[in-house]
Amino acid sequence: MKTILAPVDFSSVTPQVVERAGELAAALGSNVELFHTIAPPVNVVTYDMPVESFAEELEFAKTQALKKLGELKRHLDAKGISCTTKFTQGNAVVAILDEARNLSSSFIVMGSHGHGAIYELLAGSTTHGVLHRAPCPVVVLPSPRPKAAPGSGAGVSTARPQA
Numbered sequence: 001m002k003t004i005l006a007p008v009d010f011s012s013v014t015p016q017v018v019e020r021a022g023e024l025a026a027a028l029g030s031n032v033e034l035f036h037t038i039a040p041p042v043n044v045v046t047y048d049m050p051v052e053s054f055a056e057e058l059e060f061a062k063t064q065a066l067k068k069l070g071e072l073k074r075h076l077d078a079k080g081i082s083c084t085t086k087f088t089q090g091n092a093v094v095a096i097l098d099e100a101r102n103l104s105s106s107f108i109v110m111g112s113h114g115h116g117a118i119y120e121l122l123a124g125s126t127t128h129g130v131l132h133r134a135p136c137p138v139v140v141l142p143s144p145r146p147k148a149a150p151g152s153g154a155g156v157s158t159a160r161p162q163a
Helices: 014-028 042-046 051-078 092-103 117-123 126-131
Strands: 003-007 031-038 083-089 107-112 138-142
Touching: 003 014, 003 092, 014 031, 014 051, 014 107, 014 138, 031 051, 031 092, 051 083, 083 092, 092 107, 092 126, 107 126, 126 138
Parallel strands: 003 031, 003 107, 031 083, 107 138
Antiparallel strands: none
16 A cells, blocks of 8 residues: 655644645545654753653653644544554654655655745755655645734735726
Protein backbone atom coordinates (compact mmCIF):
# COMPACT_ATOMS: atom_id res chain seq x y z
CA MET A 1 0.00 0.00 0.00
CA LYS A 2 1.19 3.52 -0.80
CA THR A 3 1.91 5.84 2.10
CA ILE A 4 1.55 9.59 2.38
CA LEU A 5 3.92 10.98 5.02
CA ALA A 6 2.45 14.02 6.78
CA PRO A 7 4.93 15.65 9.16
CA VAL A 8 3.03 17.81 11.64
CA ASP A 9 4.26 20.35 14.18
CA PHE A 10 0.85 21.24 15.66
CA SER A 11 1.07 24.81 14.35
CA SER A 12 -1.69 26.70 12.53
CA VAL A 13 -0.90 24.91 9.23
CA THR A 14 -1.37 21.43 10.74
CA PRO A 15 -5.14 21.17 10.05
CA GLN A 16 -4.52 21.93 6.36
CA VAL A 17 -1.72 19.35 6.20
CA VAL A 18 -3.97 16.68 7.69
CA GLU A 19 -6.88 17.56 5.37
CA ARG A 20 -4.79 17.60 2.20
CA ALA A 21 -2.89 14.43 3.12
CA GLY A 22 -6.25 12.76 3.77
CA GLU A 23 -7.64 13.93 0.42
CA LEU A 24 -4.57 12.68 -1.43
CA ALA A 25 -4.68 9.35 0.41
CA ALA A 26 -8.38 8.91 -0.41
CA ALA A 27 -7.75 9.65 -4.09
CA LEU A 28 -4.81 7.23 -4.30
CA GLY A 29 -6.13 4.55 -1.95
CA SER A 30 -3.18 5.23 0.36
CA ASN A 31 -2.41 5.24 4.06
CA VAL A 32 -1.43 8.45 5.89
CA GLU A 33 1.29 8.48 8.50
CA LEU A 34 1.08 11.49 10.78
CA PHE A 35 4.65 12.09 11.93
CA HIS A 36 5.99 14.43 14.60
CA THR A 37 9.55 15.14 15.66
CA ILE A 38 10.29 16.27 19.18
CA ALA A 39 13.26 18.61 19.37
CA PRO A 40 15.41 18.54 22.51
CA PRO A 41 14.57 21.26 25.04
CA VAL A 42 16.28 24.57 24.24
CA ASN A 43 18.16 24.67 27.56
CA VAL A 44 20.09 21.55 26.58
CA VAL A 45 22.17 23.74 24.30
CA THR A 46 23.45 25.74 27.28
CA TYR A 47 24.25 22.59 29.29
CA ASP A 48 22.79 24.06 32.48
CA MET A 49 19.56 22.05 32.63
CA PRO A 50 19.46 19.42 35.38
CA VAL A 51 19.04 15.89 34.06
CA GLU A 52 15.77 15.44 35.96
CA SER A 53 14.28 18.59 34.40
CA PHE A 54 15.38 17.46 30.95
CA ALA A 55 13.70 14.07 31.45
CA GLU A 56 10.51 15.68 32.77
CA GLU A 57 10.31 18.15 29.88
CA LEU A 58 10.94 15.40 27.35
CA GLU A 59 8.28 13.18 28.92
CA PHE A 60 5.79 16.06 28.85
CA ALA A 61 6.56 16.67 25.15
CA LYS A 62 6.01 12.97 24.38
CA THR A 63 2.70 12.92 26.25
CA GLN A 64 1.47 16.01 24.44
CA ALA A 65 2.60 14.65 21.05
CA LEU A 66 0.75 11.37 21.61
CA LYS A 67 -2.40 13.21 22.63
CA LYS A 68 -2.35 15.59 19.64
CA LEU A 69 -1.45 12.85 17.15
CA GLY A 70 -4.33 10.78 18.51
CA GLU A 71 -6.77 13.65 17.93
CA LEU A 72 -5.57 14.11 14.36
CA LYS A 73 -5.76 10.35 13.72
CA ARG A 74 -9.36 10.22 14.97
CA HIS A 75 -10.22 12.99 12.52
CA LEU A 76 -8.92 10.95 9.56
CA ASP A 77 -10.36 7.69 10.91
CA ALA A 78 -13.80 9.33 11.01
CA LYS A 79 -13.45 10.02 7.28
CA GLY A 80 -12.55 6.41 6.59
CA ILE A 81 -8.91 7.18 5.81
CA SER A 82 -6.33 4.63 6.96
CA CYS A 83 -3.95 6.42 9.31
CA THR A 84 -1.00 5.63 11.58
CA THR A 85 0.95 7.90 13.88
CA LYS A 86 4.58 8.05 14.91
CA PHE A 87 6.87 10.43 16.72
CA THR A 88 10.59 10.54 17.22
CA GLN A 89 13.22 12.80 18.75
CA GLY A 90 15.91 14.76 16.98
CA ASN A 91 16.44 16.99 14.00
CA ALA A 92 13.18 17.35 12.08
CA VAL A 93 14.69 17.40 8.58
CA VAL A 94 16.78 14.29 9.15
CA ALA A 95 13.90 12.46 10.86
CA ILE A 96 11.40 13.29 8.09
CA LEU A 97 13.79 12.25 5.32
CA ASP A 98 14.65 9.00 7.13
CA GLU A 99 10.97 8.21 7.68
CA ALA A 100 10.10 8.95 4.06
CA ARG A 101 12.81 6.51 2.94
CA ASN A 102 11.83 3.84 5.50
CA LEU A 103 8.19 3.99 4.39
CA SER A 104 8.99 4.30 0.69
CA SER A 105 6.56 7.22 0.84
CA SER A 106 4.68 8.15 -2.31
CA PHE A 107 4.39 11.78 -1.18
CA ILE A 108 5.29 14.05 1.71
CA VAL A 109 2.59 16.60 2.57
CA MET A 110 3.85 19.31 4.89
CA GLY A 111 3.31 22.92 5.84
CA SER A 112 5.43 26.00 5.56
CA HIS A 113 5.40 28.84 8.04
CA GLY A 114 6.26 31.46 5.43
CA HIS A 115 9.21 32.97 7.30
CA GLY A 116 11.29 35.41 5.32
CA ALA A 117 14.66 34.83 3.71
CA ILE A 118 16.60 36.29 6.65
CA TYR A 119 14.91 33.92 9.12
CA GLU A 120 15.65 30.97 6.88
CA LEU A 121 19.27 32.08 6.50
CA LEU A 122 19.75 32.35 10.26
CA ALA A 123 17.49 29.63 11.62
CA GLY A 124 16.99 27.34 8.64
CA SER A 125 13.77 25.86 7.40
CA THR A 126 12.48 22.35 7.87
CA THR A 127 10.41 22.61 4.70
CA HIS A 128 13.37 23.86 2.69
CA GLY A 129 15.62 21.08 3.99
CA VAL A 130 13.05 18.38 3.16
CA LEU A 131 12.06 19.85 -0.20
CA HIS A 132 15.60 19.77 -1.56
CA ARG A 133 16.53 16.26 -0.38
CA ALA A 134 13.28 14.29 -0.38
CA PRO A 135 13.18 10.86 -2.00
CA CYS A 136 9.64 11.52 -3.30
CA PRO A 137 7.42 14.44 -4.38
CA VAL A 138 6.69 17.02 -1.67
CA VAL A 139 3.44 18.96 -1.40
CA VAL A 140 4.01 22.20 0.54
CA LEU A 141 1.05 24.04 2.03
CA PRO A 142 1.38 27.70 3.02
CA SER A 143 0.64 28.81 6.54
CA PRO A 144 -2.78 30.43 6.89
CA ARG A 145 -2.61 34.21 6.66
CA PRO A 146 -4.30 36.27 9.35
CA LYS A 147 -7.50 37.92 8.22
CA ALA A 148 -7.47 41.70 7.94
CA ALA A 149 -9.42 43.62 10.54
CA PRO A 150 -12.61 45.29 9.24
CA GLY A 151 -11.91 48.86 8.22
CA SER A 152 -8.16 48.31 7.91
CA GLY A 153 -8.28 48.84 4.17
CA ALA A 154 -6.66 45.49 3.49
CA GLY A 155 -7.94 43.95 0.33
CA VAL A 156 -9.51 47.22 -0.81
CA SER A 157 -8.52 48.28 -4.29
CA THR A 158 -7.79 51.92 -4.97
CA ALA A 159 -7.76 51.41 -8.74
CA ARG A 160 -10.27 53.46 -10.69
CA PRO A 161 -12.87 51.56 -12.66
CA GLN A 162 -12.36 51.81 -16.38
CA ALA A 163 -15.08 53.42 -18.42
